[in-house]
Amino acid sequence: MTILQRILHVEDDPSIQEVARVALEIVGGFEVQSCDDGYSALERASEWQPDLILLDVMMPGIDGPTTLARLREQAETRDIPVVFMTAKVQTGEIEHYRAIGALDVVVKPFDPMTLAAQLRTIWERAHAG
């Protein structure tokens, strides 16, 4: 199985972007790039070819689910797994994201000390099956 190494984090909130970078780069030891919105994520994902995209659900411009749909339309990004990050508001939201093709969902607020481990678990579980 491929080792999880490169993570593209798509998030419009700069504070969350920074804390996630600490959580993933320093605590988790991953290689991380960040994008502020869905459009730049589409470009960066095809250039950089991350192992996984951590995608915020609610963003200005195109939201997370729309970005996921666009990623699936581009040949270069079609197979990159996506994990949503959401400040869950509605019941059934998480099930819905899984249904539209997200590998899994990370709930906000997240704990910076365990975010990396959470992603690693999701990754391993997905590859074990």
Next chain:
Amino acid sequence: MQDDDVQAKLAALREQYRLRLTHDLQTLLAQTRELSTHEQGIDPESLQTLRQGLHRNAGSAGTFGYAKLGSEMRELELWLQTAMESAIAPSPPMLTAMHHRLEEILRELLETPDDAVGESRESQELASGEREVQIAVMAGELSDHLVQSLQGFGYACRKLASCHEQAPESASAQAPESMAVDALIVDAARIDESQWKATLEKMPSAMLILLSDEGGFDARLHAVRHGAQGFFNHPVDLPSLERRLRHLINLPQQEPYRALIVDDDVELAEHFRLTLKSAGIESRVITEPQAVLQGLRDFVPDLVLIDINMPGCSGPELARIIRFDDDWLKIPLIYLSAESNAKRQAQALAQAGDDFLVKPITDVALIAAVTARAQRSRQLSLALARDGLTGLIKHPAIKELIEIEMARSQRADTSACVVMIDIDCFKSINDTYGHATGDYVIRLLANLLRQRLRRVDHVGRYGGEEFVAILPSCTLVQARDAIERIRQSFAGLECVAGTQTFRASFSAGISCTRDWTDADALLEAADRAMYQAKQRGRDRVCLALAEAESPRGPDV
């Protein structure tokens, strides 16, 4: 990468986030105030902006340690969303209500100590799982005063009315069933026994503290028989009460005791080590007497267990060698021996050493003996380095700590701050109310500082009414904010002198390691800033700014 490094980075991010959060809340306040005046209906776009503002912080606050605030924002967000999706559009009164809630949230944020001020990991962990300490007071007409004072110390405290007191708020102030209260303070002279007992029954986890007019043995015995864990006479000495509460509720997590075992019988020593380990006592075994001094220096034990018969050097000889060194004078030395002859035991003790444990010894007896002596040894060494009145670090020790922090912050290129605090018009407090009251005010401030500063901070009593605090990993502005909050609390505390009450205040000066090159200059700068605060009218905090002609450049 070092864990500390991660923590420092996270702390810095938290600090940034706190600023942003304050700013966002102010924006939300302005928006809700504006929208609540729209009589003609509110445009959906403004509502969407408002909702996004709430959503953004509802999702992020918890990550930065503001979990409670995050869930409050989430509640408001859901409230707004539900209204937006329903047929009844959000109305001006609803936005007014939201405005008030946001005001409360902002006030709470501003009033909580800045957790982001370089919080250590230990306290960060605390912050996530911590709840406030809840104290209930049943003390008749004294309740208000107690509640107010304990709140000043940072406890969540409320008064419970008794039935025969027909206070207007008594209905709301009754204890709800099985309230999670940590301590119940009862004035035995003013509240019926049956009544407080009934209340106590509803608080299974609460500790009982009784206040009484009677000071005799019988009153104390009575209190003990009622399961009280604290007993105070009127007038209640608040700092002592607060100390007792802290002791009862929040027994500080102690470092494990450490024992050095010197025994040439390797297997027996190892058995002792494992036995002590099972009780949480750390120990190190030394089988060669010659290695004992090195062992003392490396391991810094709370006590030493010495086998009395060792080849080359007897136990008493070794004990005398240890006692040559002033550094180890206060460490208990305990002989382990098969020697049951009382006379020979006395001879050994006459040379040096503090006690005898006779082998074979049961595990339970060994653990009990070591624990009791280690505890005593800790208390003693703590007492030696601490000021008797306040329990704070004494002058010479605090100066040493300033030097250590100065060096540390220069090495790590971080900033630490030194705060000099002086109680205002202390002489006039002494002259007006007497020295006992002066001491009381000093203890009041000492307790407040200890309670409000972080665990990584050091607080010392520098002189009569003068205190010094060292705040590692902290900028000048953060230090000012923290001390300013303490200043406000202190100025708000009501001090009691007999039947009179009065208020005291302090002036403080703060300097930062980044602006000064050595510990003396740093301390002098804080001192000058403190005098400046006095000159400007007291009861304020002044910062020592680096002198313009000698800025600390990158090469200095």
